[in-house]
Amino acid sequence: MKKIVLIEDDADLFALLKYNLEKEGFAMVGAQTGKGAIELCRRERPDLILLDIMLPDSDGLDICKGIRQHPELAHLPVIFLTARATETDRIVGLELGANDYIVKPFFVRELIARIKIHFRGQSAPNRLLKAGPLELDRTSCRVRLLDSEVSLTATEFRLLEFLMSRPGIVFSREQLLDAVWGHDRAVTDRTVDVYILRLRQKIEADAVSPNFIRSVRGFGYSFNEPAPVLATA
Amino acid sequence: MKKIVLIEDDADLFALLKYNLEKEGFAMVGAQTGKGAIELCRRERPDLILLDIMLPDSDGLDICKGIRQHPELAHLPVIFLTARATETDRIVGLELGANDYIVKPFFVRELIARIKIHFRGQSAPNRLLKAGPLELDRTSCRVRLLDSEVSLTATEFRLLEFLMSRPGIVFSREQLLDAVWGHDRAVTDRTVDVYILRLRQKIEADAVSPNFIRSVRGFGYSFNEPAPVLATA
DNA sequence: CCCTTTTGTAATCTAGTTGTGACGGTCGAT
DNA sequence: ATCGACCGTCACAACTAGATTACAAAAGGG
Numbered sequence: 168m169k170k171i172v173l174i175e176d177d178a179d180l181f182a183l184l185k186y187n188l189e190k191e192g193f194a195m196v197g198a199q200t201g202k203g204a205i206e207l208c209r210r211e212r213p214d215l216i217l218l219d220i221m222l223p224d225s226d227g228l229d230i231c232k233g234i235r236q237h238p239e240l241a242h243l244p245v246i247f248l249t250a251r252a253t254e255t256d257r258i259v260g261l262e263l264g265a266n267d268y269i270v271k272p273f274f275v276r277e278l279i280a281r282i283k284i285h286f287r288g289q290s291a292p293n294r295l296l297k298a299g300p301l302e303l304d305r306t307s308c309r310v311r312l313l314d315s316e317v318s319l320t321a322t323e324f325r326l327l328e329f330l331m332s333r334p335g336i337v338f339s340r341e342q343l344l345d346a347v348w349g350h351d352r353a354v355t356d357r358t359v360d361v362y363i364l365r366l367r368q369k370i371e372a373d374a375v376s377p378n379f380i381r382s383v384r385g386f387g388y389s390f391n392e393p394a395p396v397l398a399t400a
Numbered sequence: 401m402k403k404i405v406l407i408e409d410d411a412d413l414f415a416l417l418k419y420n421l422e423k424e425g426f427a428m429v430g431a432q433t434g435k436g437a438i439e440l441c442r443r444e445r446p447d448l449i450l451l452d453i454m455l456p457d458s459d460g461l462d463i464c465k466g467i468r469q470h471p472e473l474a475h476l477p478v479i480f481l482t483a484r485a486t487e488t489d490r491i492v493g494l495e496l497g498a499n500d501y502i503v504k505p506f507f508v509r510e511l512i513a514r515i516k517i518h519f520r521g522q523s524a525p526n527r528l529l530k531a532g533p534l535e536l537d538r539t540s541c542r543v544r545l546l547d548s549e550v551s552l553t554a555t556e557f558r559l560l561e562f563l564m565s566r567p568g569i570v571f572s573r574e575q576l577l578d579a580v581w582g583h584d585r586a587v588t589d590r591t592v593d594v595y596i597l598r599l600r601q602k603i604e605a606d607a608v609s610p611n612f613i614r615s616v617r618g619f620g621y622s623f624n625e626p627a628p629v630l631a632t633a
Numbered sequence: 634c635c636c637t638t639t640t641g642t643a644a645t646c647t648a649g650t651t652g653t654g655a656c657g658g659t660c661g662a663t
Numbered sequence: 664a665t666c667g668a669c670c671g672t673c674a675c676a677a678c679t680a681g682a683t684t685a686c687a688a689a690a691g692g693g
Contacts, residue, residue, distance in 0.1 A: 254509060254510060257507070257510050257513070258507075258510055261510070261513035261514060261517060262513055262516075264520075265517075266517055267500075267517075274487040276487060276491050277487060277490050277491055280491050280494035280495055281494060283494075283495075284498075284499055284500075287497075306568065306570065307569060307570055307625070308616050308622075320618065320649080320650060320651085321617060321618020321619060321680095322618070323650095354652065354653095355652070355653065355654090357652090357654085357670095358651080358652055358653075360671070360672090361651090361652075361671090361672085361673095362651095362652095363670095363671090364671065364672065364673095367671095382669095382670070382671090384659095384660070384661085384669065384670075385661095385668090385669075553638080553639055553640080554639085556639095587640095587641065587642095588641075588642065588643090590641090590642075590643085590681090591640085591641055591642075593680095593681065593682070593683090594640090594642085594682095594683090595640095596681095596682090597682065597683070600682095615680095615681065615682090617649075617650080617679095617681070618650085618679095618680075
């Protein structure tokens with residue numbers, strides 16, 4: 168869950184944003200004055216900062232400058248919220264190191280969308296497939312079982328990746344050959360059996376592992392859904 | 401120098417933007433139709449894409465979606481330029497994967513400031529890449545291993561830089577050729593092997609060095625993550 | 634212009650991977 | 664219970680991808 172620091176002196180707007188952003192699943196920390204904003208950020212270590220420019224006691228632009236100078240905070244995205252809409256205002260804001268500049272009045276949903284842009288990318292949506300003690304990392308092509316690495320061959324990896332990314336769905340050997348081996352394959356469908364076997368030997372070899380791969384007689388294979396019960400016994 | 405692809409059907413605006421952005425030091429490539437926009441991007445490999453939403457022959461939103469699906473282009477920043485200013489329009493645009501959404505008419509200088517935001521960050525942060533006893537300094541183009549300098553050739557350096565700056569991620573020979581040799585290369589993919597070998601001879605020659613570069617059979621190569629364990633004696 | 638370094642290709646070698654046929658067990662339907 | 668279809672398992676032969684070496688062409692530096 169991402170944490171956001173909100174610096175905004177208008178109490179109504181402050182409450183409105185806090186309410187809406189919390190509803191959106193962000194952890195909100197706020198202040199209604201600019202004083203101590205930097206200390207607040209250092210303490211809270213947020214993932215993003217929403218900053219009003221015109222504050223009663225200090226200038227949002229200065230706060231932003233301060234943030235950019237702190238090595239621990241410098242990389243954080245800063246979004247300005249302001250009523251100042253002239254060209255110069257905007258440019259000064261953006262060139263000072265802000266990552267976005269939103270002019271009041273604005274749509275709350277647009278603000279949310281813009282906040283999410285800054286969290287996108289880092290998350291790398293589906294690089295990691297997990298199923299209980301089994302993890303498959305698509306970017307590093309590694310598979311871990313109970314925190315120790317399992318070494319798979321390329322074909323084994325692609326087959327497991329395909330199945331894990333569509334848990335619960337049963338695929339025929341035909342479909343698996345198309346998906347993993349490619350359309351222009353020249354491979355017997357019994358080959359799939361062998362690879363399922365090899366995968367099972369590698370990821371279901373130990374006692375604790377559940378039956379990750381399910382055979383569905385007459386249809387094909389599927390990866391068992393989320394939390395497979397420790398079947399045994 | 402950064403390269404920008406501009407897709408905009410209005411000839412006047414197209415010319416205005418091209419002029420101003422080139423003056424600002426960007427390399428501009430453009431089209432006035434949406435057709436073939438994706439192919440254009442794949443060919444030109446820009447660093448950012450400016451996209452009009454309402455094009456005579458196709459929808460900018462679709463183009464953006466297409467870009468996000470191409471693995472080679474998915475990470476590129478996309479900025480929408482559009483006259484559509486309703487709340488829904490903005491949110492759809494932003495949630496579709498755009499990185500910014502600018503409503504016409506806009507200030508050219510603001511557009512420039514917003515473009516620069518996306519290039520910021522990349523430039524400053526890590527001029528020094530470190531991995532255990534290995535250091536790569538991007539600005540001085542030097543590599544040190546155990547505090548003594550290693551002399552690499554230009555291609556070796558670029559390859560190592562590319563891999564080190566994305567630790568843990570596996571790249572195919574294809575991807576490495578695109579990234580290090582350039583997409584207009586005329587080079588066999590076996591060449592990558594040879595350069596990996598040369599790098600290994602230079603940075604893994606001594607006994608203390610861990611295996612910095614990992615071969616992932618069937619996939620490609622990756623730089624080992626942060627503190628590579630001295631694997632299994 | 635010559636010599637050195639760099640660059641890319643081709644060929645070779647090897648360990649590991651891949652796909653197949655065979656065999657036997659199991660499941661389910663009759 | 665019997666039969667046939669289906670699946671799990673094994674061992675083997677062909678093959679591939681990667682490491683390595685050697686070499687020719689290109690680039691660079693004096």
